[in-house]
Amino acid sequence: MPALDPRLLRQVAPARRYVALTAAVGVTTGALVVAQALLLADVVAAVFYGADVGAKRAQVGALAVVVLLRAVLAWVQERYGERAATQVVAQLRQDVLRHGASLGAGGLTSSGRTALVALVTDGLERLQPYLSRYLPQLVAAAVLTPALLAVVLWQDPLSALVIAVTLPLVPLFMALVGLMTRDASARRLVTMQRLGSQVLDLLVGLPTLVALGRERGPAARVRRLGQAHRHATNATLRTAFLSSLVLELLTTLSVALVAVEVGLRLLHGNLGLRTALVVLVLAPEVYLPLRQVGTHFHASTDGLAAADAAFAALGQPLPADGTLDAPDLRTAIIELRDVVVRHEGRDESAPDGLTLTLRPGTVVAMTGPSGSGKTTAAQVVLRLRTIDDGVAEVVDVDGLRTPLSQLVARTWWDQLCWLDQDPVLVPGTLRHNALLFERRSDAHAVDEDRLAAAAVAAGFEPVVADVAGGWDARVGRDGLGLSAGQRQRLALVRVLLADAQLVVLDEPTAHLDGVTQDVVIAALDLLRRQGRTVLVVSHRESLAAHADVVVSSLTFAAPEGAR
Template sequence: MKPLDPRLLRHARAARRYIAITAVTGVVTAGLVIAQALLIAHALAPVVTGTAGWDHVVGLLPALAGVVALRTAVLVLQESWAHRAATGVITELREQVLVRAVALGPRWLAAEQGPAVVTLVTRGLDDLEPYFVRYLPQLVLAATVTPATLAVVFGLDLVAALTLALTLPLIPVFMWLIGVLTQRFAADRLVTMQRLGAQLLDLLAGLGTLKALGREHGPGHRVGELGRAYARTTMSTLRVAFLSGAVLEFLASIGVALVAVGVGMRLVYGQVDLFTGLAVIMLAPEVYRPLREVGAQFHASADGIAAAAQSFAVIEQPLPAPGTSPAPDLAITDIVLDDVSVAAPGRSTWAPSGLSARLRPGRVVALVGPSGAGKTTAADLVLGLLRPDTGAIRLVPTGADAGTGVDLADVDPGSWWAQVAWVPQRPVIVPATVRSNVLADPAGEIDERALAAARATGFDEVVAALPGGWDTRLGQGGVGLSLGQRQRLALTRALLGRHPLVVLDEPTAHLDARAEAHVLAAVDALRGQGRTVLVIAHREALIARADDVVHVSARAAAEPVAR
């Protein structure tokens, strides 16, 4: 990423406002820095030479105090805007990355390591704050204060100005050399952090299985190794930061010393007056300071810059053109899968391969087949999260010829998803009350319809056993309920909905016989409401409940295929 990447201004509205305000404060700061140096020199030079007394100094004190107060006010304003802008930009980028990741679909997330995206939008983008609060203001000051003060020095003393002009380029050169090295360390640190996050997410998701198999210690050692690698890359970045800071301070000190020595020698020989000498000596450090601070703050912002670059890579991923036609009413529409195949990324396989099926309202369709055959992918096709590589999915009026209707790819996704309910194996349950999770309304009324849906799924028994009934608070992911109880909650929510199409991903997986019976009753209730039900099934009891059974199979391809 460049010091100020144009993509940041394009994707973050808060960044554009902040850059404009920082440019204004930079110009004001440049004027105040010059005014302060000239006022001090004008106050002290006549007193030292004996041409004026302390009354002269007292007369200039109010102006000097006003300049100092204005510098303080500008600094406070700039700092406050920096923190607000950092929060705003991080929020905007997070939202855009999440929206684009969802739009790219589950296949892209699986291929591009979804946990890395999770790490990016959480801990990764937080590192942008030092970039806005520390680095970017100094970059603007380097573009305003440095040339302004150098121009004033040129007007005061040509020799000192030439000394500054000749030594000043050394700082950007060393900054560039050190920055290239730091960027590599920052990129390595972000990759290590993403790998660590992915390992932790995988470990937490499969911890129960690992403990059952007695294999929980192996992944723990791997996470420990990644943690130590992350610490090493972080310390490497800090080491470079400290060393580069020392180098930049040394170069700036040498430059100021050369100016001071030259001014001092010419003061002795009367080649320059005291006012000019004092002003030049006070302005010389201000010429170097912004560039020196840019180099020093670059290391604090390097991690954020690397995270922003990855964010732009996600945000700018191309998307297929969405459909624009409104979705037909699925209560009177058949969904026809016509010889659809999907390429399995990185594998010489089509999964599913040549799948044909017709989903009718009021019927339960079960997708069956071995693991890896493409059952979940087929469900993603129906959900509109994925497009087939060959074949088509058409929406046909009930009873009409299968070759008619509209292609799902031409349908507006929003109007399609408004008619679809999805119940995954691990339902989404937010930290709130049972009432909120079932009704999607914290103040919703548990009416007879809600009670009937709970009875149909057996969730009424769960509510009766909870300490607070419908107002019992649940934790993240449904903590407080067993897996079977969470499944019943999700099915109750689906029954209460008005969605004509319901997709169930193996709803009886990991359930005992009693919990399975409640799920089967819920499937019957969905069919009784006239819904179109698509279910991924492995258990015989669930397959036996289906009206239509569709066998899904994979087929080997001649060479690896990718979407």
């Protein structure tokens, strides 16, 4: 694995600026180190030979300025290094998330989605120490080390020869350590992703466990996951400590070797005191960048492994977008004929032979057992999943038939809204969540009467009346502060306010009791009167009974175990 992934420089602008800043800081630091060594040697040698300290006042002042400038440069590197690393990680995380969203439901397997979540949460954070600690030392090793070695050669060729002979031992041992830790770092990244996916699975199922009173059941499993995480972290720290110890010992012995030969020659009068002091001050500085590269090498392996995983995710080909604008769905008909969708890891297709027609002003319900392809069929209509066989097309008012795959996705999505069985609510106010599908520039300009009417139709008016602040009351992530049924009704308000012709409802009564589901039935009647095209996925026959057309998944897919 290269020390610097060139894809970071090509695709992430903050990384390019940071490398340029680091190189400039490295060059400036090198000049200051040389100036510091020369000034310090002049002052110490002059005082040793009996010169008046006052006569060297200018050199002492210059030395103080050099030391102060080095401190300022170190502060600049530390401050802007952390900031730039945060920007790089944020942009890369945004790119990966956007790419994953563009892949859609059909472009990512279940394991792929879990790996993507682990990558954008914990995985990419490993780039932070790589960028803020390892990369500056790498640039310094490339710029500072040869420059300082050239200065030592100018002052004392023999000492430069000793350094030149011992210096390659540092990257040699780094390579040996790297060969030992590379596979271990990759394994630990996989381990952390697996542990993260297991924790995510537990968190996703936690509301169900709480509802069933079994929230303490996974305690032993969580404890084992914590122990496994601790062991993985300890292994990482142990490897980093031993790697640093090996390189620290090697560079210390190398500097000591230079000091011994300089001291012996100084003792026999073959070397001047000033030159000896310059060499002794510069020798540790020559080794320091390489030593720091070795110290932070573990950060580089973890960071580059995370970057490689991110670019691998970005390298997944996106589904081809269409070239034709979607027709006006207020007058168009959507038809699915003999549609087949195959799934990874399953022998049966689901759906398998689905035929479905969606007309404006009608409500079509799909019913049937779990696993028969109802949600997948809804995703086909939403143009989130491609079909493997059959026909999925839209027929405009003139009778022109266009396959969904040939439509520009954005022109299709602009005309629809989707209520999932687990609706997404964002941190903010109830009003903000209700108007999340509003596409106008000033969404909050929606008429209050219209907002209140939608709340009444969705049965959400009592919730607004009971909470302090009304529509301005705030909710947390995923609707924290609301019950599951209240979140479902708030999402239904959002659908009623959306200016979308095609409405897809996936299990809209999943979290509602028998009384409250009457609200959804009333909402379906309202959508029908508004002339919307409605597709409902539901297990409940009582909801399907209020649809204009009912399609049972038993007619297009055999239930699990029937084949």
